Amino acid sequence: xxxxxxxxxxxxxxxxWTSVVxxxxxxxxxxxxxxxxxxxxxxxxxxxxxxxxxxxxGDVEGGVAPIIAHGExxxxxxxxxxxxxxxxxxxxxxxxxxxxxxLALAIKIYEKYGTLNSERILELx
Amino acid sequence: xxxMFHLPIIVILIPLTAAYLMPLVGYKWKxxxxxxxxxxxxxxxxxxxxxxxxxxxxxxxxxxxxxxKPPWGIELxxxxxxxxxxxVISFITLLVALYSKEYITKExxxxxxxxxxxxxxxxxxSMMGASVTGDLFNLFVCFEILSISSYALVSISGEGKALxxxxxxxxxxxxxxxxxxxxxGHLYISAGTLNMAxxxxxxxxxxGSWTVLxxxxxxxxxxxxxxxxxxxxxxxxxxxxxAPCSVPVLSTLVIKVGAVAIIRLLFNIxxxxxxxxxxxxxxxxxWMAAIAIIVASLFAISQTDIKRMLAYSSVCHVAxxxxxxxxxxxxxxxxxxxxxxxxxxxxxxxxLCVGAIIYKTGIRNIRDFGGLGRKxxxxxxxxxLAAFSMVGIPPTNGFISKFYLxxxxxxxxxxxxxxxxxxxxxxxxxYFIRIINITYFGIPEEEAEIDEAPLTMVYPIxxxxxxxxxxxxGAELPLTILRPAxxxxxxx
Numbered sequence: 001x002x003x004x005x006x007x008x009x010x011x012x013x014x015x016x017w018t019s020v021v022x023x024x025x026x027x028x029x030x031x032x033x034x035x036x037x038x039x040x041x042x043x044x045x046x047x048x049x050x051x052x053x054x055x056x057x058g059d060v061e062g063g064v065a066p067i068i069a070h071g072e073x074x075x076x077x078x079x080x081x082x083x084x085x086x087x088x089x090x091x092x093x094x095x096x097x098x099x100x101x102x103l104a105l106a107i108k109i110y111e112k113y114g115t116l117n118s119e120r121i122l123e124l125x
Numbered sequence: 126x127x128x129m130f131h132l133p134i135i136v137i138l139i140p141l142t143a144a145y146l147m148p149l150v151g152y153k154w155k156x157x158x159x160x161x162x163x164x165x166x167x168x169x170x171x172x173x174x175x176x177x178x179x180x181x182x183x184x185x186x187x188x189x190x191x192x193x194k195p196p197w198g199i200e201l202x203x204x205x206x207x208x209x210x211x212x213v214i215s216f217i218t219l220l221v222a223l224y225s226k227e228y229i230t231k232e233x234x235x236x237x238x239x240x241x242x243x244x245x246x247x248x249x250x251s252m253m254g255a256s257v258t259g260d261l262f263n264l265f266v267c268f269e270i271l272s273i274s275s276y277a278l279v280s281i282s283g284e285g286k287a288l289x290x291x292x293x294x295x296x297x298x299x300x301x302x303x304x305x306x307x308x309x310g311h312l313y314i315s316a317g318t319l320n321m322a323x324x325x326x327x328x329x330x331x332x333g334s335w336t337v338l339x340x341x342x343x344x345x346x347x348x349x350x351x352x353x354x355x356x357x358x359x360x361x362x363x364x365x366x367x368a369p370c371s372v373p374v375l376s377t378l379v380i381k382v383g384a385v386a387i388i389r390l391l392f393n394i395x396x397x398x399x400x401x402x403x404x405x406x407x408x409x410x411x412w413m414a415a416i417a418i419i420v421a422s423l424f425a426i427s428q429t430d431i432k433r434m435l436a437y438s439s440v441c442h443v444a445x446x447x448x449x450x451x452x453x454x455x456x457x458x459x460x461x462x463x464x465x466x467x468x469x470x471x472x473x474x475x476x477l478c479v480g481a482i483i484y485k486t487g488i489r490n491i492r493d494f495g496g497l498g499r500k501x502x503x504x505x506x507x508x509x510l511a512a513f514s515m516v517g518i519p520p521t522n523g524f525i526s527k528f529y530l531x532x533x534x535x536x537x538x539x540x541x542x543x544x545x546x547x548x549x550x551x552x553x554x555x556y557f558i559r560i561i562n563i564t565y566f567g568i569p570e571e572e573a574e575i576d577e578a579p580l581t582m583v584y585p586i587x588x589x590x591x592x593x594x595x596x597x598x599g600a601e602l603p604l605t606i607l608r609p610a611x612x613x614x615x616x617x
Contacts, residue, residue, distance in 0.1 A: 023307075046300065050307055098299050102299075105276075105292045105295065108283065108288050109285070109292065
């Protein structure tokens, strides 16, 4: 059986909703826009939304960065989870290299066809 | 601990290190690029063989990167399936590297050749990494390295259509990566770990949660795009058609690694009982695969460009692997995993033959193949043998894996899937026999001077064609490692 989710819980986690909405906007952009660069922007939106999702998941309300000063062990401090932030650093590098490759391809495509409109390019092919 | 137990990392690091040194080699000694890549891949292949032997005698090897114990550190798990994939990947890439020496002189411009080999080695190393990793995030990272290097390889020739195909592949593949990343995030929220073995233990109490279900959906869709499962295959035909012929051979391995990721997801991260009984995920996959097999075969029949036809045939044959996973019995999984090797060998042989034909004649349209059987006897002979294997005519290897899959479908009480396999073999026969007919009995329009391709191209082709027969007669060889692999995956 699947669990029931209370409405209040959903409303309190608005940052997750934001990331879902951003993913949808990004996918919509990629499907509808004809310009190759705009499609790439849609892709970047999807990726950024994923980053937001990861960063939200590591955060704890009122938490501080998990750095333990030398010799001090405060027990009443709440630390955030650093792992998702570390993971997303890797994912940012990945997204960056994907974008760099896509832009390099877009430059080459523009040199060959003189346009970035995907329908115009199909006509020229 | 002897050096043998470091093998899981060594086989991955050899191609990756060689990839980082390749620009230097290309800068100083341009002629040595090919030899350097071949030596690196040969070492990696020997290492993989040693690894497979070690795994067969000692059982799966758990390697802790930098000595950190899991679940905190990154773990490499060279289990039966992982070691098997390493051998398959390093074997095929070694032959493609040999083949590339002459072949890319016509397809890739001179200054880009070191880059070609760099991407080639990066792709190889990351494919092996994705097969033996025991950490979910590590799997994502390996998948990104292999995806980005294959986007670049698809468009390496720099022609307009290749660039556009690469761009299309990139956009779709990056969406798949985002889905995979989101899915991993959902699993991490629920289980609090990224280690696959740890997740396998921690997930069962959470099976009722929406988050876990969303993760399963996102990961399946993401990996299905990477695997080119039928409705999500749209990137594949363009990428295969416009890339140099050595790239689709690597790409058939890429889509197989996607299938391995699906196996890992269904059987190593989730429990087999969950994906089979609680949610009928395997049943859904088997139906998807059945539709994919039929539709992709029909698409392949209607093609006139040989590379595009082989591309659709790849969509069809990767669906066989998914079908084996979908049947979900020991026999089905064994057949599916066996088809990973058999299809890689036969489709590799076919693409390399087509590469040799294009290298010599520039012909891509099937109708112009007339008379090639006499002019390029070695290449076309290998092509014919591999085509028979694709159709599944005994004693070739294609027959063995199709037989295993059909038998698995019958014993699992899914007779309709066996009918699909038979029907698809007939459809395969239609489009392959047509080519063989034209090559041997067709009459060329003009008598052009065409002779056999260079030896460095013919040799890998003959090796792969011989493998079609060797793996047909000696199917026990891969099965010795695949039977324990299937048992380990199903937990019996």
